[in-house]
Amino acid sequence: MAPARMKTSLFVVYATLLSGVVCDEPELRILPSSATLIKPIGHQTLVTCRPFGGDISLISNIRWLDTKNRTIEPTKSETKSRISVEDMPPDSLALIISSLQENDAGTYTCVASYAGSKILSKSVEIHTIVAVTWVDAPTEQYPELGKDYKVRCKVTGKPAPRVEWRVNGVTLSGNNRLIAETDGLLIQNVEVTDDGTYTCRAFVFDTGELSERHIKVEVHIPPKFDENEMKGSMEFVEGESASITCKAEGKPSPTYKWIRSSTKENLGISSDRFSVNEHTGVLQINKVTRDDNGDFVCFASNGAGSVEHPVRVTVIIKPHVLEIRNISVAAGQEGVLECRATGNPLPVVTFRKLSSETPMIAGLQPNDERIVVHQREDRERQQAIGTLAITPLKTTDDGLYECIARNKGGNVTSNGHITVEFPPSFAHTPMNISWSWDHRPVNLTCIADSIPNATITWYLNERMIQRDPNFFIYNKGPQSSILVTPTDTKFYGAYTCLARNIHGEARHDIRLMEAHHPQEVQQAKFEVITGKHSQIYLLRTSNYLQISIYIVLYVIYLFFVATTVKFNFVEPRTDGGRPIKAYVAQYKLENQNWPEAQNKTWPVDAAYIIEHLIPQATYHFRFSALNEVGYSPWAAPLHTTMPRRSNPEEPTILNLATPPNRFAESSYGDRFEIRWKKPADNGEYIDRYDLEYCIFTGPISEVKRADGDSFKENASYKTSRLNDVLANEVKDCKTLEIRNNEQTSYALEHLEPQTLYKIELRAHNAIGFSTPGQILFRTARGDGPHSARTSDGPITTAMLIAFVVAALFVILFIVDVSCFFVNDTGLLWLACGKKSTRTPRDEETKLGSEGKELLNNGHRDGKIRIENKPMIDDGYKKDTTVEYDMKKSISRTSFVGKDSAV
Known part of the structure; x- marks a missing residue:
């Protein structure tokens, strides 16, 4: 067993070492990796060769061999070969054929040396093809109506392509007039319906190449004149411009040219007086002459043919002014x-x-x-x-x-x-007086109207002005100016310009005056003294020191809240010759000196207001007027102690009465928009407006201005606050609160038409209400509701709760009455003491005898079914149902709830 295991281990080690050797064997790889490349002629071709495996640093001398095993040299900058090689980082060598030709087909080999002794090589075979080429296949072709025409489509390729036709996307079949030929599609006896897009498809099965050529075919129709619109003769007036229109129908639209019969000249290119619009057929003749008598021929042409039409022109000689002499x-x-x-x-x-x-x-x-x-x-x-x-x-x-x-x-x-x-006249010389001061130069100008032009001479105080550095004269007519530099009082006075021509003379005086500072302001008086509101800001801190500092600063701020003063001036007795441009005020506290005073400047007719003054402080004021020369002396001193904070000023209502009426007019019958100017708040923030409007029932004759003045045009007419009789003669009064203190208008709606109303508007702050601003207005004629109410009136929370509670009480009352009559239950049933005396059968009998007429509204027949849903579902197994039959009067109650009071 052990020897077998040893043999297996040795085999694995040997196989591993062998695979390592094989894997490390170097080689060359070509991309694209296919052994055969098929490329179309004329295209660029790129093939790369790179070493792979082993130690590539031992591979050297990489090169490409052509189809005849000749080394292909790299591209040089000064020459460029069609077939060349280039290094492509990091380690590849590219074979580049810039424009492939048929004889470039063959085997190309990449060769390299390994370790200086071993030769590595890799080959690729390039096959060439000829792509589908359109030899004669115009994309737009134009057959002529009624003739045979071949839609040309001739293609070549290698291998040879096959051609098929489609007409408007439909494959050609079953049309005897359309015959496919090797070089095109023959259309016999062309018709108008042959218009369309013809697709010539060429494909090669061997290479899978498919190409299409879309040919737009448009049938051309020869031009033809409309004899009803073409005139045979025309008349023109000499000297005027004229035109002749030639119109023919054809496809495509024909082009036109005009020929003069007498000279055979093409008028579109041979004459400046003639112009031809080749697309509309209009011959334009600029300034017709007598020589234009004769025939003109119009030619209309398109790709399908040409037609002509003659027009005879007759010239009428119009008047001509030979001479008119000026006098x-x-x-x-x-x-x-x-x-x-x-x-x-x-x-x-x-x-x-x-x-x-x-x-x-x-x-x-x-x-x-x-x-x-x-x-x-x-x-x-x-x-x-x-x-x-x-x-x-x-x-x-x-x-x-x-x-x-x-x-x-x-x-x-x-x-x-x-x-x-x-003779001369100075009617158009507007200057009669001019001003100067502090030696400032001034320009004086005279304009003398005359024919012929007049010569102007200047005089000062009846003495002719000679050369002098203080004078410079521009021009001597018909317009002349003199620049005067009055360095001395002798240069002020009457300047005379004297104009002369052959018919007479005239003179004009211009007085040069010296301007001065204005005199002091005669009087200044206070118009309004008001306060500005203060605001408190929350301090978010728990630090007692910060809170203490904040309280002290706020108390100081409340004491020094700024107030405002407004003035009126009585202008100086004389403005010094130049108009007053502005007024200036100096003001200071009582303990200050005038060098420490502050200045305030206003343009004339502005609101003369000084703001940010300290409440309850005494101020001193003095005033000056300003013109172009300078300031007047300080004058018109005033002093005042600024007021405390108080109620707001009265709102100024901006709606104006239209004379002769003493009330404002509404353009509508059911609404009116009141507008007012926000009043001064006098030191406390305005938090709301109260607007009261009533129907006025008093006589109009008692209406007058709030200030007691008589009626004036465009004035705001109010009811007098002192007239109690007028104030009481009102009805249907309603009061609104306007919480938006920035709002300066309000629309009253749902008013009575053609009715006189009285409005009182009060501003409110923390101290109280202002005096009311008042106005009368009348609505226009028209339909309107019978009660005046506003759409913007707020519905308060209390009103909403009261409405809901009342609705609940009404619903509970209706349910209790229903329970009383139907089920003998409810508070009303208990209050009537009916609980212990009636049996169900008695109730049925009574209901049958006495309730018939009530339930049936007097009808003897009929059946009414009343289903009562319980007020509380808990404890009921089934709703109570009562059926009334006017003949049997049967009552049934089923599955009464366990907690029912019955």
């Missing part, structure tokens, strides 16, 4: 404008001023007797002559005039100008 005449004299025109027939000549829409008539003009239009004919020259005479001329007659020549060929116009000469 220039002085105002007050006679001006005559003459216009000469020709045409066949001779035109009628009239005139129109371009600033007028209506042409003039022959003779005296009805709206201006100074203007006369005459007309005469010069038969010798074949000219019509029109004259426009204006006596006397005014400057308003200056301008362009249109000469209109009209005959049956149409109208032509030409413009002439009448220039009316007049």
